[in-house]
Amino acid sequence: MAKSLRDPLNWLNIRLNRAARKGGLTVAVENFGLSKVRSEITTKDMEGLDGALGYLLKLLATPANQQALAAQGHTAADTKAFADAQQQLSTFNTSQNTDQNATLELTDENIAAGNDLWEYITDVLGTGALMYKETNPKKAKTYTLATLLKRMRQEHGGGAEGV
Numbered sequence: 388m389a390k391s392l393r394d395p396l397n398w399l400n401i402r403l404n405r406a407a408r409k410g411g412l413t414v415a416v417e418n419f420g421l422s423k424v425r426s427e428i429t430t431k432d433m434e435g436l437d438g439a440l441g442y443l444l445k446l447l448a449t450p451a452n453q454q455a456l457a458a459q460g461h462t463a464a465d466t467k468a469f470a471d472a473q474q475q476l477s478t479f480n481t482s483q484n485t486d487q488n489a490t491l492e493l494t495d496e497n498i499a500a501g502n503d504l505w506e507y508i509t510d511v512l513g514t515g516a517l518m519y520k521e522t523n524p525k526k527a528k529t530y531t532l533a534t535l536l537k538r539m540r541q542e543h544g545g546g547a548e549g550v
Contacts, residue, residue, distance in 0.1 A: 392428060395468050396421055402459040411455030419446050433476055440473040508535065 403416045420442045427436035446452055447466050515530030528534070 390428060392424070392469070392472055395465060396424060399456075399461065399465065399469075402456050402461045405459045406452075406455040409455070409458070411451060411458075413449050413451050414446060419443060434480055437473060437476040437480060440469055440476070444470055444473060508532070 400416070400421055403412070403419060403421075406412050407416045420439055423439040424436065424443060427433075427439050444466070447456070447469070453466075512530045512532060512535065516527050519527035519530070
């Protein structure tokens with residue numbers, strides 16, 4: 388989607404250059420931020436592109452700039468193409484942030500569940516080792532993490548994929 392802005396940017400640049408020669412723009416062509424938009428497209432920085440388009444649209448919305456560009460053939464539909472692209476980027480960015488936050492929440496939940504499991508396992512192993520330390524030392528040696536993992540792997544067909 389971002390690369391599809393290159394042609395409209397080129398046309399806008401042409402129209403801005405023409406409008407600047409005739410006068411009427413509120414800022415110099417260089418200050419419209421076209422190079423920033425192009426740079427963000429090239430580097431694929433979609434959040435940066437969203438901001439750069441916002442700045443460009445703000446300048447395009449200025450009545451004096453609208454009139455100067457309209458005299459050079461720039462239409463509201465041309466500006467709307469940039470606004471639509473920014474809206475799509477903004478929507479995508481919001482969706483991506485929502486997905487990342489959900490992933491972080493699930494990761495936190497999985498870490499908490501893993502920590503709870505670890506606490507339970509260490510409690511069972513410690514309790515078993517202490518219970519049988521004096522009465523059955525051979526059985527006490529089976530209450531180690533290595534023995535537990537070995538038994539789990541045997542129950543799941545010898546591979547670690549089930550662990």
